[in-house]
Amino acid sequence: MPTVNKPLHELGVAELTTALRDGELSSVEAAQHFLERARSHHDLGAFLAIDEELTLRQARASDARRASGAAGPLEGVPIAHKDIFVTKDLPTTAGSRMLEGYRSPFDATVVRKLAEAGVVTLGKLNCDEFAMGSGNENSAFRPARNPWDITRVPGGSSGGSAVAVAARLAPAVTGTDTGGSIRQPASFCGITGIKPTYGRASRYGMVAFASSLDQAGPMARSAEDCAWLLSSLCGPDPDRDSTSLDRPTEDFTRTLTDSLDGLRIGIPSEFFGAGLAEDVRAAVEACLRAYEKLGAKLVPISLPRTELSIPVYYIIAPAEASSNLSRFDGVKFGHRAKQYTDLVDMYKKTRAEGFGDEVKRRIMIGTYVLSHGYYDAYYLQAQRIRRMIADDFQQAFKVCDLIAGPVAPTVAWKLGGHGNDPLADYLADIFTLPASLAGLPGMSVPAGFGEGGMPVGLQLIGTYFSEARLLNAAHRLQQATDFHLRKPEGV
């Protein structure tokens, strides 16, 4: 068996599933191995919560299910969840002091569905506070470090998720993507991640940042592993999430190896302009040539409102966030200031103490753009342009089957590299925001290496419900390249 020749943590989801099924490995052994790795790589800051007893209990239950013939499709695969998903058995902080010590009485639908598929939970993963950030530096607890260069950010907001996979602390994890929070950290850490069509994965139990944009998705080393997780975590949830779409679950692994012959890949000129770093451009273009060799045709397209996606996103997302975060008022759960003089003082102190700077900044922006007299000029106008951005994509999909480009303009920057300039973070989101605003599925696929030996990600964007097509294209590239198999030194 090839699997026995590799250390356990080098096995992907597909390989682990096989090894577990064939009895080469028990769920408890797999869990113990990864818990040990998490412990020894604590400095990377990937995890915010680990409960070894809980994990082993789940692993024993998994072994028992397998023994009784009730194994799920992901039986015994150890994974970890971004700390944005609420969990009954582990604390949930959303990376914020506001929720320090909070325990949810229920599991997020994504957590529940993966548990029903048989996964064992290793813990909760670090992220930017309330998923607001591009470098995981806004975590209220600690930064996460990029395993390729620990002086650099892993990306964000699903930074801990990307670190865990890149450092082989978990074969696969969950993340959430509001404006690029799965794709960008996947790109920065050299792993694979997919954000499905808005509405395909239930948002129930995701601590809300921007409701019309938030979407859960898997992150793993390969497209194949992402396909395994995505097949289990998607699906309608009409009793809990009204924005969940009535679209049956698919087996995304079935079409992974389909031919790409004749596939039309749209290349948006706006994604390859002056703002794109040369190392990223070179890596992405090399991948596009690899696609041509696989039989795909490159088609020049235009997404003319790409630049507008930045102001549009940074109006809509903060607007929704300012309202979504109103519930953190110290009254019912989470942090409450110790001393206050009256109700308003309690609100002010609680929120001043509980929220970090970036969260406060976005609450203020959001409150402003929704205010009387500004609503039409900002929020409504942003919604109008958002619709145009979505229409631009549909125009483009008339001449191509999917769209390819860079995930981010540069490779991962240094911790503290953006200083206190939030705009630098915002501008770096330019290539991931358009698909988010349009609700389209998008993914990041390892595409080589750039400056400082840092990973570069190729972004693939498909039309609504084209996840199978995206995963297929990514998988075929990964059959032809080995970027996704490379690992950081010392891991």
Place this chain on the structure above:
Amino acid sequence: MSTPATKPVKSLLVRGYEVVIGFETHAQLSTRSKIFSRAATAFGAEPNTQACAVDLALPGTLPVMNRGAVERAIEFGLAVGSHIAPRSIFARKNYFYPDLPKGYQISQFEIPVVQGGAVDFYLDDEKRTVRLVRAHLEEDAGKSLHEDFIGQSGIDLNRAGTPLLEIVTEPDIRSSAEAVAYAKELHKIVTWIGICDGNMQEGSFRCDANVSVRKPGAALGTRREIKNLNSFKFMQQAIDFEIQWQIDEIEDGRAIQQATVLFDPDSGETRAMRTKEDAADYRYFPDPDLPPLVIEPEWIERVRSEMAELPRVMAQRFVADYGLPEYDATTLTQSKAMAAYFEAVARSSGQPKLASNWIMGEVSRRLNASETAIEQAAVSAAQLAGVITRIADGTISNNAGRQVFEALWSGQGATADAVIEARGLRQISDAGAIERIVDEVMAANPDNVAQVKAGKDKAFNALVGQIMKASKGKANPQQVNELLRKKIA
């Protein structure tokens, strides 16, 4: 779009001012579970025992629309002739308050589910129409309890998320009496169609009145909103006080400031809670957690087909089928029970107009005097039909009918016929028997007969009285009249 009121509004000036009132009513919808969660809505449970994760706004929770609440809104719209919006939008109304767990209330703002419509009712026998602007779905907040928690407040979230229909009128109301009549009619409609239990003590039907005054013909005055009027009695008192207060202010040269006021039943006064200066910016925006509410025509038709007959439709039917005057028909359709009682009496007796007269007269008088609902009336529909049948077929006189009814009401007899027999109330319609009595009386009163012949009607009436007396009231008065005229002529 608003259509003009059916009649030019008759102004009842108060100290030379015209009163202008618009209503906002919160009707709690009679669903078992909340508008966006599965928690129960039952009243009176221990604090916070009927609040689930969604109602507590726990992180990760999302609203899911209760279909039953939408259906009730559709029913209301159909009942008052509104447009049911094929696509309406839920919005967030953002403000901080401890009994508002999410920090925003989910409501409808720009596009409500029910648009337009009107409420018709009678005020002093005159038909009035109050136009509706809209009715929208929203969730209720919890309750802040300021007593029993020394130096602190308690929060009870049982009510949080209870479905409400907020019904908003045009400023068509011109007096406190009309305001109460409107509110009663609206109360009747929502309870008739069963979308609200109408319990005002428990807050299931709460009215806010926007009151302003102006000189006739002047532009609308500045309004003050009286909040939470939860009894018809206080409603009238509060509005009357507010009208006088506003006129006093204006007469004293002070401008009215827009404000929200509360009525204090103990002092009988209204008191400002907050003025426009502290009005919050609610930062309304469409709730991204809830897609537009789409109502297909088929859904509306299904709701329509399952709805009980509406009061005004039933009133029209009473006019068409039973030949009742519109006033009778409207009065008899004040409640489902009243209408059912009428129909039972009318069908069984075959005398709808008599049935209407009796129910609006004797029956209502006694019910009102004893503050009893018609469901508990001491005389059943079948018993009343028995009385009316006997009056109509000439067995008893109207007067005797009242005696029979009185006996039945006080439990002295099971049926009209039994009472008539027991008390010998059957009137004499046998022409021979009546003629004998007429002859006897004429013979005994020759002076009166002479006077009648001389053209004195008084004398005629005196003779009739003598004859009725001689028959112990049982002679058919009509026959007596005819016979006497014939004999004297």
